[in-house]
Amino acid sequence: MSALTSDEVLEEGLFRFEGVDELKSSWREGLRPDPFMTVSGWADRHRMLAARASAEPGRYRTSRTPYMREIMDALSPGSPVQRVVFMKAAQVGATEAGNNWIGFIIHQAPGPMLAVQPTVELAKRNSRHRIDPLIEESPALRDRVKPARSRDAGNTMLSKEFNGGILIMTGANSAVGLRSTPARYIFLDEVDAYPASADDEGDPVTLAEARSLTFSHRRKVFLASTPTIRGLSRIEREYEASDQRRYHVPCPECGVMQWLKFERLRWEKGRPETARYHCEACEAPIGEHSKTAMLQEGEWRASATASDPATAGFHLSALYSPAGWLSWQAIARAFETAQGSDESLKAFRNTVLAETWVETGEAPDWQRLHDRREQWQAGSVPAGGLFLTAGADNPEGPH
Structure with missing residues (x-):
């Protein structure tokens, strides 16, 4: 006896009851693979911006900030890029793009995610003013994350559970939060405002990225920030190690x-x-x-050529800010x-300008002292000198 097709199984009487047409339709839908979708495509189709969280409420439109399309799509599962670095001006749409990515993950590619703000307090504020509206205003997400008031919801200020994954939000000043769970997805926002060390346990970016290493090629990391001081800026360092993309118009x-x-x-x-x-x-x-x-x-x-081919770097100044935002x-x-x-x-x-600031000022004390040095014959004591002394600083520390 030859194998039956799914339709033949239904019609041969294995499922003899009313509503067989609906069942056949559901069967076919279940066998169909998930559609290929990008983060920008998801945002245009499903993202709604709340009035309390956006100056332009309503349906999200990537066409409003077209420079964000490639950045968001690099965060999509179909892109070979694993690390996205965005050195940016303020108010160019980066945070909303990151939130689009969060929504996409909850809806289309569930998995464990870590979202890091500079401090725990800022993470709580972001959860209230950005993440909660993201979920509440987008029908595609509303049913996937239970309300915080429901029993056993798995929905707290800093944790949002959904089918197949969880979103953990924390601050870069909390080592406990940074090493709380493995994460396939990591969103590091405003990294130049992170402290040098998280509770004296090391660089917050390094600690956070370590959470994703077990996911190998399936991981995605998004680092975004306005830059600060030349030589101290994390985002500038990451951008300079990338392929350094610029938006040409x-x-x-x-x-x-x-x-x-x-x-x-x-x-x-x-x-x-x-x-x-x-x-x-x-x-x-x-x-x-x-x-x-x-x-x-x-x-x-x-x-440029990136030191890591899986890293894509983007730079954008406010000169690109769309009409109605920051004008020339x-x-x-x-x-x-x-x-x-x-x-x-x-x-x-x-x-x-999304560029680092070069500190200027008077020369340090050692420079002024060096400029006042005089030449004397070795082994001689200058006139008026009482004794010779010397000192040295060992950069290695005492032995």
């Missing part, structure tokens, strides 16, 4: 692709409203009204306002 006049640089934003002194971006190829002045089309036609291009005029005004204050210029460089 076309000049509306000549079509030449280029990434946006602050020195090419020009305006009349004292009149930031005259700010225009000047093409590096044809020098044509580009108005703010052209930015939307430029962003839609943009593409990420790598400028506002950037020009902020730069003029910051003049005369190192702290204001530092904030501008970090949060608007």
